[in-house]
Amino acid sequence: MYRPVKYVEKLLSVAANGAWYVFDTLNQIKQSPPFTPKWSDKPLQKSYEKPKPPLGWPxxxxxxxxxxxxxxxxxxxxxxxxxxxxxxxxxxxxxxxxxxxxxxxxxxxxxxxxxxxxxxxxxxxxxxxxxxxVFPGRDIRAHNDRHLHNHGSSTITHGRGAVLTIDLTNRCNMMCDPCFMDANQVGFVHELSWEEIKALLDHAIQIKPRRQLSVQFSGGEPTLSPYFLDAIRYARELGYH
Ligand code: SF4
Ligand SMILES: [Zn+2]
Incomplete structure (x- = not known):
């Protein structure tokens, strides 16, 4: 025997589902044209236009x-x-x-x-x-991303620019075990030059769709990079958050 409030909750849930079904059906009768927001060069997709990869199994x-x-x-x-x-x-x-x-x-x-x-x-x-x-379908196709998304068959093709992570260096003054980056443990130093950091920031800010793009500098220990402060300064100039 459930508490009475549970029956009320169930009733509300069924009513909300019914109301949503009616609203959704009416909403599809006269569709407005696709909308292109100022943070995208292409129109947003209607939910029924969003492609999905093959799902289910086998x-x-x-x-x-x-x-x-x-x-x-x-x-x-x-x-x-x-x-x-x-x-x-x-x-x-x-x-x-x-x-x-x-x-x-x-x-x-x-x-x-x-x-x-x-x-x-x-x-x-x-x-x-x-x-x-419940997967809603793929987001709008990424565009203006020719230089950013260039990773062969692993290239990301859909989604909104939101967060850029730049690993400035794999050097670190700590030696945690485990380290998520194997910092200090791979036997070589990988550290971005100023030209590489600038190119990453320049390319990523051009991606569309993009509402607001945050950048985080990581590593290793990012403050060990000689370009840490320059990178923050330049990112702010470009409009990163
Ligand atoms: S990068 Fe982070 S996790 Fe890795 S050794 Fe340095 S402090 Fe530890
Ligand atoms: Zn193999």
Missing amino acids: RETDSLCPKCVPEVRRKILEGKLPYEILLTEKVGEIKAWIIERDGKILMVKRCPIHGYFEDVLSIDPEFTRHIEQ
Whole structure:
């Protein structure tokens, strides 16, 4: 036996769902033309225009071999492979299948070199199904982002510019274990030049759609970069928050 307030809550919930259904149906009868806000060069999409990737399972998807990727990364760092192959080739990419087995959602894949891999994506298939069902669809296609989103087959194509994170250096005066960046532990220093920092800030501020763009400088320890203060100053000049 539930408390009376629970029945009232349920009644309100059913009434709200019904009201939303009526409003949504009426709203679709005479659609106004698409609206282009000043922070975008392209019109916003109606909800029914938003594309969705294939969802549900079993389904095939793109994935990465967890052994090929670090091997290629190491070869690039050792100078045995040019970093440009990350733009021109699908390094480490393999197909995977998302399946349900024994009450779990699994990703299974086979690399021709390294064999079979199996990972648990979810231990609650019903909840995962619900999450996929309420996915509203992809956001507006990103534009003015030719220099910013240029990462080969991993390039981001949709979404709004909101937060830019720039790792100024992988140096750090601490040595935490674990460190989210492996700062001080990879055996080499990776530190952005002023030209690289400026290019990142210049390119990112041009992305559309963009309402307000925050920047955060990270690392390593960002204050160890000789350009830390210059980067903050320049970001403020460009209009970052
Ligand atoms: S970057 Fe952060 S987590 Fe890593 S060693 Fe420095 S303080 Fe620790
Ligand atoms: Zn592999």
